[in-house]
Amino acid sequence: MNVRTGANDDARAYLSFMRHELHTPINAIIGYSEMLMEDAGDGAPEELAADLRQIAGAGAHALSLVGSLLAATQLPPAATPRHVAELGDHLQRQLQPSVAAITDCCDRWLALPADDMPIRDDFVKIREAARRLLALAGEMSVHAAEAAPPAAEATAPPASEAATVGATGYLLVVDDVEANRDLLARRLQRDGYTTGQAADGRQALEMIAARTPDLVLLDIMMPVMDGYQVLETLKASPEWRGIPVIAISAVDEIESVVRCIEMGAEDYLTKPFNPVLLRARISASLEKKRLRDREVSLYRELQSQYEQLTRLTQLKDDLTHMIVHDLRTPLTSLLTGLMTIESLGGLAELQHELLAMGIHGGQTLLGMINDLLDISKMESGALVLERAPLCPATVVETALRQVAPLARDKDLRLSAEVAPELPPVTADEDKLRRTLVNLLGNAVKFTPEGRSIIVAAVLADDGAEMLFHVRDTGEGIPREAFERIFEKFGQVETRKAGRKMSTGLGLTFCKMAVEAHGGRIWVESELGRGSTFSFTLPLNS
Numbered sequence: 001m002n003v004r005t006g007a008n009d010d011a012r013a014y015l016s017f018m019r020h021e022l023h024t025p026i027n028a029i030i031g032y033s034e035m036l037m038e039d040a041g042d043g044a045p046e047e048l049a050a051d052l053r054q055i056a057g058a059g060a061h062a063l064s065l066v067g068s069l070l071a072a073t074q075l076p077p078a079a080t081p082r083h084v085a086e087l088g089d090h091l092q093r094q095l096q097p098s099v100a101a102i103t104d105c106c107d108r109w110l111a112l113p114a115d116d117m118p119i120r121d122d123f124v125k126i127r128e129a130a131r132r133l134l135a136l137a138g139e140m141s142v143h144a145a146e147a148a149p150p151a152a153e154a155t156a157p158p159a160s161e162a163a164t165v166g167a168t169g170y171l172l173v174v175d176d177v178e179a180n181r182d183l184l185a186r187r188l189q190r191d192g193y194t195t196g197q198a199a200d201g202r203q204a205l206e207m208i209a210a211r212t213p214d215l216v217l218l219d220i221m222m223p224v225m226d227g228y229q230v231l232e233t234l235k236a237s238p239e240w241r242g243i244p245v246i247a248i249s250a251v252d253e254i255e256s257v258v259r260c261i262e263m264g265a266e267d268y269l270t271k272p273f274n275p276v277l278l279r280a281r282i283s284a285s286l287e288k289k290r291l292r293d294r295e296v297s298l299y300r301e302l303q304s305q306y307e308q309l310t311r312l313t314q315l316k317d318d319l320t321h322m323i324v325h326d327l328r329t330p331l332t333s334l335l336t337g338l339m340t341i342e343s344l345g346g347l348a349e350l351q352h353e354l355l356a357m358g359i360h361g362g363q364t365l366l367g368m369i370n371d372l373l374d375i376s377k378m379e380s381g382a383l384v385l386e387r388a389p390l391c392p393a394t395v396v397e398t399a400l401r402q403v404a405p406l407a408r409d410k411d412l413r414l415s416a417e418v419a420p421e422l423p424p425v426t427a428d429e430d431k432l433r434r435t436l437v438n439l440l441g442n443a444v445k446f447t448p449e450g451r452s453i454i455v456a457a458v459l460a461d462d463g464a465e466m467l468f469h470v471r472d473t474g475e476g477i478p479r480e481a482f483e484r485i486f487e488k489f490g491q492v493e494t495r496k497a498g499r500k501m502s503t504g505l506g507l508t509f510c511k512m513a514v515e516a517h518g519g520r521i522w523v524e525s526e527l528g529r530g531s532t533f534s535f536t537l538p539l540n541s
Helices: 003-040 046-069 081-110 120-146 178-190 201-210 227-236 254-263 275-344 349-380 392-409 429-446 506-516
Strands: 170-174 194-198 215-219 245-249 267-270 387-390 413-418 425-428 452-459 465-471 491-493 500-502 521-526 530-538
Touching (some): 046 081, 170 201, 267 275, 349 429, 392 413, 506 521, 506 530
Antiparallel strands (some): 387 425, 452 465, 491 500
């Protein structure tokens, strides 16, 4: 390291340290005098009011002198400890009139009998702070040549926290200087806050562990454990990171401000602080905390309600699955009996017609039960597809045969358009056939008598998927209903007299079955000209 550069850095570091030290007694002078003026009010004797104004003014003048004379810019580029000592000499001479005025005012009131002087203790603190201010300036001129910061003062034991929580919150004051803690705590108590006091960072963390404060007012420059370390510990803790922290320090460099904010401090104030500004910053920080606490509470409440809703939904699904599953056995027995009667023959025409109606209704209900069970399995991820290579033409033909009786009843024409020499598609045969049957059945339901329905299968343009279409010539589906028709028991309002048609479970099953295969399904429609349901399946899934 260059010797001159090292000396310059040491001088600047010492200057910064002394600015911090000098701000502490100035903070006490201004703070206590302002509180005495507030206590005295408008009815104070003019002599007392005048002396307090003079003390506060002298303190403000001292603050201005420290800020201007000890600024880093006052040092030359090649600064040495001698330059710092010269600044200390100059500062001491400039401070002497202000300190003399402060001590004269204090001595005048301290000379009164103690019984007539209820504010005596505060004047003692002001006089001691003024003497300490001048002594620090003298130490700076004498000891600066050594370029070493004085050892930290031993701090008095912290005042114990109040036993009850105030209406506006519990605030923890952390500062290694007893006068600073006392001054700040008294201001906060005047505003209705309950306060606790800690003399260093380690003790602050112990107090926070014992009782979580609503806000921490944290000094930065402290022995044992400084404010940066406390802030880092708080923000690293899931339990404590929500506690708002206002950093309070005499250090006024922008780097310190930025560092505190980046580490998570809610705000930053320099000593001596403006009481009105401090009050506003505390109020704003506590309001933010209240809003955050409310958000956390609402989130936990919503999470609890969601978990309860999930349990109820699962219970409902389990009950539905059990009921539907149990219905399938007696329904299958009923259908077997009806079809056995039909096969025996010897029935009158009306009997045969009624029996056919019963069988058709039973088969429709059984299809709905199977769809509902499969939908439940697909929603829970329990459905296992039995994939195998399938011929598209064969699957289309089988589906057409299954819906042919329904089409004949409405005099509908069914036709297939299957491209020649299509490659096989790997899919679950039952699920693919039922998908086509459901789409064809839906087309039959919504196509007027005497019209046509077409089912088609072609190879997609990318050659990796099989594309199926089911086209009808019915009323068409409104565009705003395209997504709703795939919902369970979705309803579509048609153009004719606002009539609503239920789509049941068939289209829901189609959507979930196609997506289970890795494909996609969609609908295109034009009112008055019919609808086309299309879906794709990967050739090798």
